[in-house]
Amino acid sequence: MRVFVVGSGKLANAMLSAKATFQSCELIPWESAFQHLTERGMILHCGSGRQIAECITFCQRTGSAFIELSTGLETEHFTPDFPLIICPNTSMLMLKTMVMLGQFGKHFKDYQISITESHQSAKQTEPGTAYNLAHSLGYPVEQIISVRDKETQSVEMGIPDDFLEKHAYHKIVIRDGNDALTIETKVLGHASYADGVRQIIDLVSNQTLENRRYNVLELMQ
Numbered sequence: 001m002r003v004f005v006v007g008s009g010k011l012a013n014a015m016l017s018a019k020a021t022f023q024s025c026e027l028i029p030w031e032s033a034f035q036h037l038t039e040r041g042m043i044l045h046c047g048s049g050r051q052i053a054e055c056i057t058f059c060q061r062t063g064s065a066f067i068e069l070s071t072g073l074e075t076e077h078f079t080p081d082f083p084l085i086i087c088p089n090t091s092m093l094m095l096k097t098m099v100m101l102g103q104f105g106k107h108f109k110d111y112q113i114s115i116t117e118s119h120q121s122a123k124q125t126e127p128g129t130a131y132n133l134a135h136s137l138g139y140p141v142e143q144i145i146s147v148r149d150k151e152t153q154s155v156e157m158g159i160p161d162d163f164l165e166k167h168a169y170h171k172i173v174i175r176d177g178n179d180a181l182t183i184e185t186k187v188l189g190h191a192s193y194a195d196g197v198r199q200i201i202d203l204v205s206n207q208t209l210e211n212r213r214y215n216v217l218e219l220m221q
Contacts, residue, residue, distance in 0.1 A: 001205060002039075006030040006055055007047030010166060011069060014190035015044065015197060022198055024205065030055070040064050042201065049073045056080070063211075065204050069197070071128030075213075083209035087216040088128035089168075090196035091187045098132055099217050105136035111174050113139050118147040118157055118169035130170060132217075137172070163188040 003025045005015050012029075019027035025042070035054040043055045043066040052075065059066045059082040066084045068075045076086055089095055115137075117130035127146060134141045147169075153159040159167050168187040173180060187193070203219055 001025040001201075002041040003027050003044050003201060004030045004034055004041055004055075004058075006043060006045045006051050007070070009046060009048075011190060011193065012046035014194055015046065018191075018194040021194070022201070024198075025201055034058060035061075038062060042204070043067060044197065044201075045070060045075070059084075065209065067197075067200060067204065070125060071131075072126035078213065080213060081211050083204070083211060084213045085200070085204060085209075085216050085219065086213065087200065088132045089187075090200060090216075091168075091192045092196045092199060093192070094129065094168075094170075094185055094187060095196065095217065095220060097183070097185065098129070098136070099220055101133060101136040102217055105133075106138065108174050109138040111176050113137055113175075114145070114171075114173045115139055115143075116145040116147065116169075116171045118153050118159070118167070120165045120167060121148045121150065122165070123148070129168065133170065133172060137174075157186075159186070160188065166190060 005012050005027050016027055016029060030051060032054055035057045037058060038061065040062045041064050043059060043064060045055060046069045055066060058064060063082055066082060068086050069090060071088060075084060115130055115134055117127045130144050131141050134144055147153060150164050153164055154161060157169050159169060166189050170185045172183040200216060
C-alpha cells in the first residue's frame with residue numbers, strides 16, 4: 001500500500017523521517033501529478049489545506065482512504081464519496097483517553113469544569129483535541145484557555161525546553177465544591193504521533209469502510 005504524505009511542516013516531515021518503521025506500507029511525499037493516478041493508495045494529509053482539492057480528486061478516482069491529521073479544515077465538514085477519517089490526535093494514549101471521555105464525559109456536565117491546552121507558538125490551527133474534549137464534557141469551546149507563551153509552558157506546565165516547539169499539553173479540572181479531579185496529558189515530540197499513525201493506517205487497511213466521513217475515535221471503538 002502506498003501512502004502519500006501531504007504537507008511540508010513538522011508533522012509531515014516527522015512521518016517521512018519515520019517511514020522505515022512503517023512495515024505495512026510505503027510512505028511517499030505527495031506531488032500534484034499523483035492526482036491523476038488510477039491505482040488505489042491512501043492519503044495522509046498533514047498540510048495547510050492548499051492541496052486538498054488534488055487529494056480529493058485522487059481519492060474520488062481510486063476509492064482511496066483519506067486520513068486527515070490537520071485540524072480546522074474543510075474536510076471536517078465535507079461529505080465524501082470515499083472513506084475520510086478525521087484524526088483530532090494520533091497519540092494512542094491520548095486517543096484512548098478521548099474515547100473514555102466520549103463515553104462517560106456526560107456524567108460531569110453539572111460540575112465546574114476548566115480546560116487548558118498548550119502547543120508550540122507556531123500553531124495557528126484550531127486545537128482539535130481540546131475541542132473534542134470540550135464537546136465530550138459539554139463545555140463551551142470558547143472558554144478553553146490556550147497557551148502559546150514559552151515561559152508559561154516551561155515554568156507552569158513543565159514542558160522541557162527541547163520540546164517547546166513540538167508538544168501538546170491538555171489539562172482538565174473538574175470541581176465539586178472542595179473536591180477536584182485533574183486529568184493532565186503531555187505529548188512531547190512526534191515519536192508517539194508516528195507510532196499512532198502507523199496503527200491508524202493498519203486499522204483503516206484492515207477494515208472495509210463505507211464512503212463517508214469517520215472520526216478515528218469511532219473506528220477505535
